[in-house]
Amino acid sequence: MSITRRVLFAAAALALPAHIAAAETVVKWLHIEANPVQVKIWEEVAHDFEAKNPGVKIEMSFLENEAYKAKAPTLLQSKERPHIIYSWAGGVLRSQVEAGVLEDITAGVGDFKAHLSPAAVNAFTVNGRLYGLPYTVSQVGFMYNKELFAKAGVDGSKIAAWDDLMDAVRKLKAANVTPIVVGGADKWPLHFYWTNLAVRIGGQGGFQAALKGENGGFEGPVFQRSGEMFKQLVDLQPFQTGFLGFKNPQAVGYFGDGKAAMILAISSFYHTQRALAADKVGLSDDKVGWFNFPTVPGGKGDPADTLGGMNGWLVTKGAPKEAVAFIKFFTSEEVQKRLAAGNYIIPTYQGAESGLGSAFMRNIAHNIAVSKYHQNFYDQDLGPNVGRVVNDVTAEIAGGTMTPKAAAKAIQDAYVQGN
Amino acid sequence: MLFLPPAVLLFTLFVVMPAGEAGWYSAFNWNGFGRPTRWIGLDNYRYVFENRAFGIALWNNVLVIAVSLVVQLPLALTLAVILAERFRGAVALRLVFFLPYILAEIATGMIFSFVYDGNYGLLTAIWGWFGAEAPHLLASPATAMPAILVVIVWKYFGFHMMLFIAALQGMDRGVIEAARIDGATGWQLQRHVVLPLLYPTIRLSIFFVVVGSLQLFDLVMPLTRGGPADASHTIVSFLYTFGVMRMRVGFGSAVGVILFVICATFAFTYKRWFMRDE
Known part of the structure; x- marks a missing residue:
């Protein structure tokens, strides 16, 4: 084409x-x-x-x-x-x-x-x-397949907090449904988890402080906790088999084919899931739901804060x-x-x-x-190098090759080195 | 003397100057915009060596060489000894084994990414016959590089086989006849007469293996792009991913200089120690 x-x-x-x-x-x-x-x-x-x-x-x-x-x-x-x-x-x-x-x-x-x-x-x-x-x-949030949710007895409109999401993943797995599809080979789809968690945990203040190098910068508690909570999700093994080998278009198509219940999506995937589905039709409007990234207990971010492009x-x-x-x-x-x-x-x-x-x-x-705080994509906002290091380390957390602490340190090191 | 200046000019213009420029850029923290101004001395080299992925990339290059030497060359040699004889179908078989080498690297990578695909791939189908769930080879850090190594062996053994066949056919039959008359048989003949006569070609093959490993890039990109978790990078794919794509011209130049030093050191020492007779 x-x-x-x-x-x-x-x-x-x-x-x-x-x-x-x-x-x-x-x-x-x-x-x-x-x-x-x-x-x-x-x-x-x-x-x-x-x-x-x-x-x-x-x-x-x-x-x-x-x-x-x-x-x-x-x-x-x-x-x-x-x-x-x-x-x-x-x-x-x-x-x-x-x-x-x-x-x-x-x-x-x-x-x-x-x-x-x-x-x-x-x-x-x-x-x-x-x-x-x-x-x-655009906004990043969870797009979900209403039919698959119903099959597992999960109500997408009720997912508001992190534990709700974890419960949903467990129920979907129990019902033999792949809970989440992600294009891990492209790395940035994985960085959405870590960065959304950082938005919820640290809020705008947390990000601004890190930019100024306060509170330990990107190595500080906000970002370590983001990694740890992401790790909690990863430990449930919520992703499709071979997720580190999937490129984003494949993953979006997989969702459009109705093979997975959720995708942490950019709102524009609403369109792309149709174009990339095997039948070029994808999921119709009545089958697709959306919930915002769940809130985190004790998080400083406002629930209305958004991350997007x-x-x-x-x-x-x-x-x-x-x-x-x-x-x-x-x-x-x-x-x-x-x-x-x-x-x-x-x-x-x-x-x-x-x-x-x-x-x-x-x-x-x-x-x-x-939204009073619309955070631009980290991999764009932090510039071409630091941004991609964020992508790297979140993919490593997902693959189990790096600890959340080491990941946060790698980002801070890259930030100090500059772009 | 008259013919020297054009050669020197071209060499200076296309080899010495770019290499020198890379050396200069590698001392700056520079994103490619404007002129480099932020001098950081040797820091880029430190960043390169501190980078986990660079260690993996270097190790993968060594792995490619090792597998080529241990698996690919013996395989090529054995097939060459068999196919150098004249019998029905020998030429056809040579062609078949040589075909993968003709295929473009990018095309090969794409084809094998389909073969390895954990959902629809050929391998998945074969696994399915035995009722097992196929592994996603390219999606796991542990299996991605071995999967690439298989493709490398498959793609290049035919090339080395052809080199050996050419050498075998150019061999002085008289020496072999003489050995036969002296009573040398099958294995003795191969081991003590044919193999020593092939040493120059084997040395050449090894040279190609090492240079090929240091250049390896276009096969890796369509298969894994160096992933997952940077497990299958080579030096060149590392340079591209971490230097070019991230607009870190200084950092990328430092990797380029390191690669240049490795190549130059290898080329000169190998020529001096192993290929001085040729």
Whole structure:
């Protein structure tokens, strides 16, 4: 599929000179979206923009997620850099700002940013200057299969505390149902457990203190306890056989096939489980439930706190001003409502979430709206190196090759070394 | 003398300068953006040696060499001795054994990741015939590397076999005839006449085994990407995963320099000690 698209892009690139002759400005837009349905909608958005702005041509190109991360430093420092790039905010954004490869778009965006979710805009602000516009947010929580839960006599809507989750795992195992599926080979699906526990145990204060190196930093009690509680879950052997060999898409497909009762999911898996299921249909809306990551006894985090992603578009240094106009258009009410209607994203434009078609997605939007502390993914927020060490050590805890204490120390060591 | 400058220029441009640059970068904490400015001396080397996964990677490279020497070369040698004779089907069998070598490494890795798949794989089906539940070989730190070693032996024994067959066929039949007339029989002939005549080829094979192990990357990535829990990394996959993917150019350069030192040391000493006659 992606090869076909690459061929198409190559063909489009060959056909380009004819268009360039007519267009005055070309805006090069690099995205990492692999879902063809969504890419099609983005192409429509680009066409709409072109129609409204004669003389501007949006040129889309695609890089696969991991390839994009590997190529970004070289790409951004070349003269051929794209004008608009994808971003998860966080540490990578900060190092790009430090390197001076991004355009300060504070003035270009102006008052428009007031329409977007403040937490998400804040994630794209470095040292008081705005470098990008967020177009979607997501939440991490448990997606569950209602039929399998019923089979084991578990009520998903009643799971609120950590012990409820542990009970549910035990009951599911007793009923011969695989309790949880996880893409352990990719590591980051496992880091969601550890980081969600840290959010519940330490709250925003715990994370901020660790960043400043207080309370032992990431080696402190909050993070050791996160590891220990994760270990408690691991000791119940809740995951599918061979979970360390599963990549995330396989795991999501496994859930979509109805072979496991739960998956600690990014809210966007609501869509991907259908696309990745063997029958391409997956679980229908009435079979899928959601509960937030359970609370922990004595935890300092507010039960409404959320962990999730904030994704947006950055404008690179020297890009034409039309690039800013385009990302403003992309995050405008009209476009955001359209994307929301298809349930593709949780929009950042305030009020656009009312356009969300499914109750599932409306619930996620509500959770994020009422959350006072929305923690960005650790592996993005802490930057490319420290973030991946978090992924490494949580996978090691899950595999039983590292103690929670040693894991916390490894993260702190990496944090001191820096990115 | 006239032909020296172009060669020196190319060597400088594509070997000496990149190696020197890597050495320079390895002294910085640098993420690849802008110019390297945070000088940290030899700290990157310390981080490399302190990294648990690097130890595993180094050990895995040794393991690949050991298994190649103990399993792969004897297997290749035995088959070569049998297939060097002219009989019906010998050529066809040579081709069959050589085929895995022709296959691209990435393709091989993908194919075997399907073979090993614990849910749908070929191995799972075979296990199923005996009513047993198949192990997820690539999903367990204990079995991932052995599973990769099997693929390596399968893929490369044909190449070494071909080297040996070529050497056997180029051998002076007169020497063997003379030994026969002197009364040497089967095993004696192989052990005391043929094998010594193969030593130069065996030394070459060992050279390829070691160099191949140090380069091993494209087979590991599609199979395990170095996992689970970093159990199946090689030096190069370690460099890629921990240096390139994490934007730690300084750290990755340090690994590159270490790899370069290992390669250069091996190449020079091996040539000096074992291949000086050739």
